[in-house]
Amino acid sequence: MSFSSDIKDELCRLHNEKPCCAFHELAGILRTGLIIREIGKKNHLLFITEHASVSRTVYSRVKEMVPDGVEISGEKTTRFKRHMVYRLDFTGITERDDGIRLLDSVGMNVNLPQQKVEYTKLDIKNKCCIRAYLRGGFLAVGSVSNPDKSYHIELSFINGLIADEFMSYMEFFELKPRIIQRKNYDIVYMKEGQDIVDFLNVINAHNALLEMENIRILKDMRNQVNRIVNCETANLEKTVNASLKQVSYIKYIDERIGIENLPEGLKEIARLRMENPEASLSELGKMLKPELGKSGVNHRMRKLQQIATDLMEKGK
Numbered sequence: 001m002s003f004s005s006d007i008k009d010e011l012c013r014l015h016n017e018k019p020c021c022a023f024h025e026l027a028g029i030l031r032t033g034l035i036i037r038e039i040g041k042k043n044h045l046l047f048i049t050e051h052a053s054v055s056r057t058v059y060s061r062v063k064e065m066v067p068d069g070v071e072i073s074g075e076k077t078t079r080f081k082r083h084m085v086y087r088l089d090f091t092g093i094t095e096r097d098d099g100i101r102l103l104d105s106v107g108m109n110v111n112l113p114q115q116k117v118e119y120t121k122l123d124i125k126n127k128c129c130i131r132a133y134l135r136g137g138f139l140a141v142g143s144v145s146n147p148d149k150s151y152h153i154e155l156s157f158i159n160g161l162i163a164d165e166f167m168s169y170m171e172f173f174e175l176k177p178r179i180i181q182r183k184n185y186d187i188v189y190m191k192e193g194q195d196i197v198d199f200l201n202v203i204n205a206h207n208a209l210l211e212m213e214n215i216r217i218l219k220d221m222r223n224q225v226n227r228i229v230n231c232e233t234a235n236l237e238k239t240v241n242a243s244l245k246q247v248s249y250i251k252y253i254d255e256r257i258g259i260e261n262l263p264e265g266l267k268e269i270a271r272l273r274m275e276n277p278e279a280s281l282s283e284l285g286k287m288l289k290p291e292l293g294k295s296g297v298n299h300r301m302r303k304l305q306q307i308a309t310d311l312m313e314k315g316k
């Protein structure tokens with residue numbers, strides 16, 4: 001199951017306690033989700049979704065208000081092989097008084113023969129109802145990418161005015177949505193993990209919010225661990241590169257004069273370095289008896305380097 005499906009299933013299980021919110025949720029669904037398509041030379045008013053829970057919710061909510069106004073059918077799409085697409089046909093509600101009243105109450109005037117829908121602005125006063133309206137819109141035209149992969153939430157609108165309306169209602173909750181055009185759609189989207197968490201909070205998808213927070217924490221930890229590992233790798237590389245240089249000096253000295261002819265302290269560190277090319281300077285220091293600090297070891301290494309370069313000079 002996708003993260004979007006989880007959220008929508010959760011939202012469909014929510015019970016709108018107040019009738020004002022139930023109404024505005026439905027308004028959000030209908031104003032964003034209803035589209036006109038020509039089927040068999042006749043224009044139909046449709047609501048199409050891949051989510052079974054959403055199709056059931058929309059179907060039963062409209063049927064309560066307009067009995068016999070909606071037909072439901074499922075079809076397999078060729079686009080998503082595994083997916084079932086649910087098609088609710090609302091054409092019936094445009095032919096009945098109670099249906100037209102419902103559309104009118106959500107600010108929609110549908111003219112099927114001319115393939116046109118006019119929207120009047122809904123003036124939503126209560127905060128609870130704005131939440132419900134946004135929730136309805138998300139149920140109909142929203143999606144969220146799997147947060148394991150990326151942070152992206154979007155709502156795609158066929159009508160620019162409705163897109164603007166949603167932008168301003170989202171901004172009312174201090175969200176910072178952005179908008180782009182894609183084909184014939186206005187896409188309202190956000191790309192920050194925090195934006196998605198905030199939006200889920202606004203529409204009362206609290207389980208999804210918690211799941212998202214858990215994934216964010218895990219991701220942060222994973223990034224931190226990766227950073228540490230990368231950092232250690234970089235340090236290790238530095239150590240190894242320095243060590244290879246030291247080993248080459250020491251080999252040169254050994255070939256020219258023999259390590260055993262070096263002063264005691266240098267002889268010892270040269271031998272240890274040859275035997276432990278991967279060790280850091282402080283690790284080498286700890287192998288000495290008595291132990292020697294990092295700077296002490298570094299000092300001896302520089303002496304070895306000096307001897308080697310002197311030998312090279314002489315060898316010219």
Ligand SMILES: [Zn+2]
Pocket residue numbers: 018019020021022126127128129130132
């Ligand atoms: Zn309300």
